[in-house]
Amino acid sequence: MSDLLAKDIMTKKVITINQDASIEELSEILLDNKISGAPVVDNEGKVIGIVTEGDIIVKDTNLHFPRYFKLLDSIIYLESLTEFKNSLKKHFATKVSEIMTSDTVSCSAETSVDDIASMMVENKINRVPVLTEEKKLVGIITRADIVKSMITQK
DSSP, X not given: OOOOBHHHHOBSSOOXXXXXXXXXXXXXXXXXXXXXXXXXXXXXXXXXXXXXXHHHHHHTSOOOOOOEEEETTEEEESSOHXXXXXXXXXXXXXXXXXTSBXXXXXXXXTSBHHHHHHHXXXXXXSEEEEEOTTOBEEEEEEHHHHHHHHHHHO
16 A cells, blocks of 8 residues: 555646637647647636547537437437437537536545545546646646556555
């Protein structure tokens, strides 16, 4: 078990994107900085979401209409209509706020690295923003940071 905390391994200089930025601007930032995702901030600098290459890719996929059947003049969907609506929104999105994930998993600077690793595995995520109580960004931890901490800990 590691005694390391988020503040010990986090990257402090974090590349962020504003919620009102275009998807083209986001693509350029990700490519120019060789990163696969970034925290999304509002105009006050508070973290309001995360956006990744995966979110951009959804925009370029073919829409999958949910399967359904008719029964007595009613339509019964066999798949989630909510997922389809979310996919539809992303498909026609032009701003980062329209494709970002807003229910972001985050941690504080005092969160243990073991807990952060568990969060990543349980939530199937690659990055965890490190926030103050006021939702201000102070760092970010990626899977690569966790792996590096395991090597340097030995």
